Amino acid sequence: MTSSRIHNTRFTIVTSTFNCAKALEKTAQSIRAQNYQNIQWIIIDGASSDTTLDIVKINSDIISNWMSEPDKGIYDAWNKSAPLIDGDWVLFMGAGDRFFSDEVLSEMCIKVTELPTDCVLFYGNVQIEKPDGTPRYVSRKPDLEYWEFGRPALPHHQGVFSHHTLFEQGEPFDCSYRIAGDSKFLLGVILNNIAVHLDRTVARMVDDGVSNTYQHIHFTQQEINRLCSELSVSVPLYQRFRSRTNRMTYYVAYRFLPDAFTRSMQKFMDQVRRVAGGIIK
Numbered sequence: 043m044t045s046s047r048i049h050n051t052r053f054t055i056v057t058s059t060f061n062c063a064k065a066l067e068k069t070a071q072s073i074r075a076q077n078y079q080n081i082q083w084i085i086i087d088g089a090s091s092d093t094t095l096d097i098v099k100i101n102s103d104i105i106s107n108w109m110s111e112p113d114k115g116i117y118d119a120w121n122k123s124a125p126l127i128d129g130d131w132v133l134f135m136g137a138g139d140r141f142f143s144d145e146v147l148s149e150m151c152i153k154v155t156e157l158p159t160d161c162v163l164f165y166g167n168v169q170i171e172k173p174d175g176t177p178r179y180v181s182r183k184p185d186l187e188y189w190e191f192g193r194p195a196l197p198h199h200q201g202v203f204s205h206h207t208l209f210e211q212g213e214p215f216d217c218s219y220r221i222a223g224d225s226k227f228l229l230g231v232i233l234n235n236i237a238v239h240l241d242r243t244v245a246r247m248v249d250d251g252v253s254n255t256y257q258h259i260h261f262t263q264q265e266i267n268r269l270c271s272e273l274s275v276s277v278p279l280y281q282r283f284r285s286r287t288n289r290m291t292y293y294v295a296y297r298f299l300p301d302a303f304t305r306s307m308q309k310f311m312d313q314v315r316r317v318a319g320g321i322i323k
Contacts, residue, residue: 051151052080054129054206057137058119060088063097065138070101072140078148082106082129086119117215117223124209130154131203134224135245139200142169142243150203153240162205163228163237165197166244173248184239186232192266192277192285196232199224200245204231221258222265230273259293 055073059066066085073083085098087110098108107126113119120134131154141147150166157164167182186195208214208231215223231237263285270277 050080051131051154052082052129053078053147053150053203054082054084054127054132056084056086056120056123056127056132056134057139058086058088058113058116058123059090059094059098059137061090061092061094062137063090063093065136066094066097068138068140069135070097070104074101074104075144076141076147077144078151080151081147082127084108084123084126086113086122087111088113088115088119114217115220117217117219120215121213121217124214127206127209130206132206132209133203133244134199136200136247138248140246142246146242146244149242150240150244153242154203157238158236160236161238162208162235163202163231164240165202165237166240166242168198168201169243169246170249171246178249180243182241182243184241186237189277189281189284192263192282193225193270194229194232194275196225196228197237197239198245198247199228200247201243202228219265219269221262222269225266226269226273229269229275233273233275259289263289 057066057069073081081104083105085105085108087094087098087108089110089112095110098105098110107123109122113122131150154164165183167180169180170178172178181198181201183195183197186197188195190196215227217223219226266285269275
């Protein structure tokens with residue numbers, strides 16, 4: 043392994059934005075702090091009307107490509123980035139997502155030289171945080187041989203590095219999905235290719251567990267059912283029942299029970315996840 047081989051690895055980071063100036067600044071600071079510099083950062087903005095584009099311009103020295111125009115949502119934005127990608131490995135980070143440490147990409151560029159030659163996707167761990175930055179738990183999935191949410195297990199996209207060849211033809215993301223388009227993409231890749239887990243925490247993402255609540259829970263399940271059908275994934279009857287029961291439980295809890303109770307429930311589940319290594323099968 044030579045030093046030149048390591049430093050020739052180029053990472054493309056794709057971020058879609060819309061009226062999220064404060065969140066984007068956090069992501070910019072995290073990317074700027076990386077001690078590995080062979081990075082292409084692409085920002086696709088949906089015609090923001092706040093100061094998001096001011097943040098883009100302030101950080102133009104670390105942004106390789108950007109555009110701002112109306113779009114049809116996050117997956118349309120991600121598709122627009124595909125023709126611009128010139129890196130070897132692609133990471134999708136949302137505005138507000140941050141790298142776990144300043145050394146993540148320098149460590150990843152060493153790890154990629156050890157991957158199987160036919161590997162087109164590898165992933166690390168993701169730290170889930172509250173909006174104030176307080177850590178909840180680390181999502182660690184050393185294998186994906188189990189079911190979750192009524193579909194095969196998938197890593198968080200903030201920790202997934204996809205090979206550039208996956209974006210060379212057509213539109214990789216299905217824009218008819220509003221919530222589960224990234225899940226359809228990842229599952230489609232993982233069902234037909236090798237996915238390698240690297241036991242390194244890659245990113246921090248905010249998820250308070252309450253903002254994701256009952257408002258979208260049924261719609262999300264419909265999209266999950268649809269993507270499984272379109273990818274010919276046969277979901278066992280027990281897993282269908284389990285997923286529906288879990289979602290109904292969350293819906294009732296977050297919709298009707300006192301906020302203090304739901305937060306206590308969340309805290310308990312986070313403790314369980316920490317003990318289980320971020321996994322609840």
